[in-house]
Structures are given as structure tokens and as C-alpha cells.
Amino acid sequence: MYLAALTPLVPRLDANEDHLNRAPRHRIGALHFNDRRAYHEIYTYGSTLVKDPGFYYGFMAHCPKGLVSTCDPEDAKKRRSLLGPMFSRRAVLALESTIQNKERSSIIDQFIALIEENYSSKSSSIQMALAYRSLTTDVITEYCFAESANTLTPGFNHPIQRTVQDFLKRIWIQRHFPFINSATFKAPRTLVQWLFPAFKSFVDMKAAYGHQIDGLMDNPSSLSDADHETIYHHLLSQKDQAIPSREILVDEAFTLVGAGSDTVGNVCTVGTFHALKNQIIGQKIIKELCEAWPDKDRPMDCTALENLPYLTAFIKEALRFSVGVVHPLPRIVGSTSTKIAGYEIPPGTVVKMSILFLHMNCDVFSDPYTFNPDRWLADDTSDMTLDLAPFSKGPRICLAWCELYLIFGNIFRKLNMKLQDEEVNQRIDFRQGFKSDHLVPYWHWEAYRLSIERSV
Numbered sequence: 001m002y003l004a005a006l007t008p009l010v011p012r013l014d015a016n017e018d019h020l021n022r023a024p025r026h027r028i029g030a031l032h033f034n035d036r037r038a039y040h041e042i043y044t045y046g047s048t049l050v051k052d053p054g055f056y057y058g059f060m061a062h063c064p065k066g067l068v069s070t071c072d073p074e075d076a077k078k079r080r081s082l083l084g085p086m087f088s089r090r091a092v093l094a095l096e097s098t099i100q101n102k103e104r105s106s107i108i109d110q111f112i113a114l115i116e117e118n119y120s121s122k123s124s125s126i127q128m129a130l131a132y133r134s135l136t137t138d139v140i141t142e143y144c145f146a147e148s149a150n151t152l153t154p155g156f157n158h159p160i161q162r163t164v165q166d167f168l169k170r171i172w173i174q175r176h177f178p179f180i181n182s183a184t185f186k187a188p189r190t191l192v193q194w195l196f197p198a199f200k201s202f203v204d205m206k207a208a209y210g211h212q213i214d215g216l217m218d219n220p221s222s223l224s225d226a227d228h229e230t231i232y233h234h235l236l237s238q239k240d241q242a243i244p245s246r247e248i249l250v251d252e253a254f255t256l257v258g259a260g261s262d263t264v265g266n267v268c269t270v271g272t273f274h275a276l277k278n279q280i281i282g283q284k285i286i287k288e289l290c291e292a293w294p295d296k297d298r299p300m301d302c303t304a305l306e307n308l309p310y311l312t313a314f315i316k317e318a319l320r321f322s323v324g325v326v327h328p329l330p331r332i333v334g335s336t337s338t339k340i341a342g343y344e345i346p347p348g349t350v351v352k353m354s355i356l357f358l359h360m361n362c363d364v365f366s367d368p369y370t371f372n373p374d375r376w377l378a379d380d381t382s383d384m385t386l387d388l389a390p391f392s393k394g395p396r397i398c399l400a401w402c403e404l405y406l407i408f409g410n411i412f413r414k415l416n417m418k419l420q421d422e423e424v425n426q427r428i429d430f431r432q433g434f435k436s437d438h439l440v441p442y443w444h445w446e447a448y449r450l451s452i453e454r455s456v
Contacts, residue, residue: 031340031349032354033353035341035353036363036364037341038351039353039357039387039389041338041339042331042351043389048334049332049333049338049351050071050073050332051329052071055175056068056069056071057069057178058174058177059174060255061178061180062174062254063254063255065245065247065250066248068255082235082241085234086144086229089398091229092398092399098142099143099402099403100299107135107139107148111410112410112415114153115131116415119451124452126449126452127156127447127448127449128269128273128449128450129265129448130155130156130157132264132265132272132407133164133261134158135268135407136265136403137158137161137164137261137265139261139264139403140257140260141257144230144256144257145212145230145232145253146227146229146230159204159205164257164258164261168262205257209249209250210250213249213250213253216232217249220236223236223237231253232249235249260399260400263324263325263391263400264400264403264407267318267319267322267390267400267404268411269322269446270318270321270322271317271321272417272450273448276419276450278371281373282412284310284373285310285412286413288308289311289413292304296414300413305409306405309377311408313376313377314373315401315405316373316376316388317371317372318408319404320359322390323356323390324389324390325355326355326441329352330350330352331350332348332349332350333348335347355389355390358387359387359390416452416453417450417453418451419448419449419450420449420450
């Protein structure tokens, strides 16, 4: 594993059980923390620490002008002000119909129908990691651009899925050799596809968004033709700020699709696996949904699903276990020293901490490597809630929560899913299941397959 090879940050996933020294560890000019106080002091919005350009230049070499790549605090603040309203709770609930619609077939309806039509026979099975990422790709593209990528096809093997997965598996190459990405964009596409065939889907995807953006920039009035508000309404209709360049718009679009599809898809993949592996968990979810949602043919909206305590507890545990971005994202201490976890840190020091340490902290989460939604039903969950940060603490989390309620609610209410026998017999816990760090975690069991039986 990359981290184990270069730093002692994640030498073993049972670090808390060994009660390792929680003082920061100095490695190649950076301090790696394993202290919950440090995480909140480093990453909470409003911190005076800034992103490490040396890391982000390579890490985001494929989208150097996107918000994630923006290291200057003032520039990042301005960009967030443009995109923030699109991902507020009010905006998300207003556009809930893009995921689930009462009047017409929605993306979630198409997903359910596709599974029932193609995977309900005894001889068929479905790989949920691909299926979920196809669903979340269509959700994020429809929500952000009013134009679904239409990846929901039998087999769930759309080129966009290959693009995102190929990119994540190459991320450490571009982290250390960022010039490769620059070369692929400057060279003729036919040459790139011949020299670097793995980059084909990546180049094609960015070209497609570039074509869409060219049309909008040439004819801004065409925004009024969209079915609903999109990110371009916010980025291209500013009165008090300069309109972002074409490169910024393309990079922002690509970043939103990659992050919005893979992170939520990963949570769905992890949560479904554990709900079906431990049948008691799955049965509790189904029982609660059936009682609250007696007529499954009538959609249940997100605000109603949010009131279901066990479903909420299950989603929180799925978020905790899926970890999100597992690799620590470095920040730099400014011109004056600052205190982090009680330590005086001098100016210019790079500091970082993995969310893995936050989510698997046995001082906050008892028996942290056990998937246990019941922990969230305790009287006091304030410390756990504070330390739950799978998507960091940014504003886009509102959309992710809405997606998870609607996806899990519909899937467990309308489909009767069963792990194939060989999957059930695999007794893999969190530490054994963790396979590799491609920025986000990958699991040994991620390719698990389900059979679909009669509807619930």
C-alpha cells in the first residue's frame, strides 16, 4: 500500500488498538497527526492553514483550475460563493425531483426498473459497485448540468465509469509526474490515444464537457432552455465577479462528476454489502421502511426518510465505514506559528491527518471495526457526529445526504437483494477488507455480486 511504503501513517489499520503514541510524527518535512483535535483544527472551514500547492499541483493535475486545486484562500472563497448556493439544503430539496419524481419516471425509477428487468432471474447477478456508480453518475450530471450522462445501461459499463476508475488508479502517477496530464491535453487526440490508450476515455470526457461549455459561452441565453437550474447558471451569471474562463468551467465540471459519482457510489457499495452480510441489519431497515412507507408505488420524499431513525443510523455507519478520501490532504501553517492538538507548530510546516484515524478512533467509536448502526441510536452521539467527516465538512454534503436517503430507501423498499453464497461465506472485517489507497479506499470484496429475488 502506498502509504505504508512511504510513511508510517497507516502501517496497520489497528493503530488505535495498540495505543500508539499520538504525538505528531515527523516525516520528510511534514507532521502526520492521529488526534481528533488535530483534524478539526487543520480542516474545519475558516482555518488559517492553506492547501499545500506542492501536493495539489500533482494530485489535481487533471483539473488544475477547479475549486479543489485552488490553494489561495481568497480565490477559493470566491469560487465557493459561486457554487455554494447550488448545493445548499434548500436547493437540493428543490431539485429532489431530479433523483425521484412523483409525476414521471426518474433516475431512481430507471435504476430499479433496469435491475428488475435484467437481473431478477435465478441465473443472473449484478455487481453493485458498478451499478451504484452508474446511478450516482446520472444523478450528479442531471443535477449539475440538466443533462444526464445516461450511464444506466445493462452491464453498467459506460465509458465514464472507466474514466473515473482509471483516473483514480493512476492518481499516484500523476501526483509525482503531473506533466503527463499537461502533455495529453496539448498533443493531438489521435496521438494521445495511440501512446496512452488508458487516457482515451479521460480526454474524451473533458472534450465533451468543453463542447457543452463552448455552446453556453457562445449563447448564454440558452441557459433558459435548461429543465432546471444548473451550475452554469451560477458560474456564468455573476454580476459582481468575473465570469470564469473556459478552462475553469471544464475543470469544475469534471471534478464534480468524478467526486459526486465515486464517493456516494462507494458509500452505497459499502453500506449494502454490510446490510446484506449481517441480515439483522438488513431486516431492521426493511421493517422500518415498510411501516413508514406502506405503498411503495407512491414515492417517499427525502424529508420523510430523514425521520426514520434506523435508516439514518445505517447511513451514518455506512458513511463512517466508507471513509471517503482516505489519503491525508496536506495543509501549510501560515506566517505565524499555530497550536494543533496542543503542539506549537512553526510557520511553513506541512500538517495532515487521515480521516481513517478519525473514523476508527476507539475513544469515540467503541469497537470501531465492527459495522454497527445501533451505535448511532445512543442518547448522546455528539462526539461521533462531530467526528463523522466522510466528505470533509464542505457544503456539497447536502446533496450526498439526499442521494443516500433516496437510494437506500428505494433500494431496500423495492428490491429483495441477496448476497451470493460465496460472498456470504467471506468473513472479512474492515482491516482485512481494506485493499489499497487510490485516494479513496478500495476493498477486496468490492466486486461482490447480488441476486435479485421477488420485490419486498
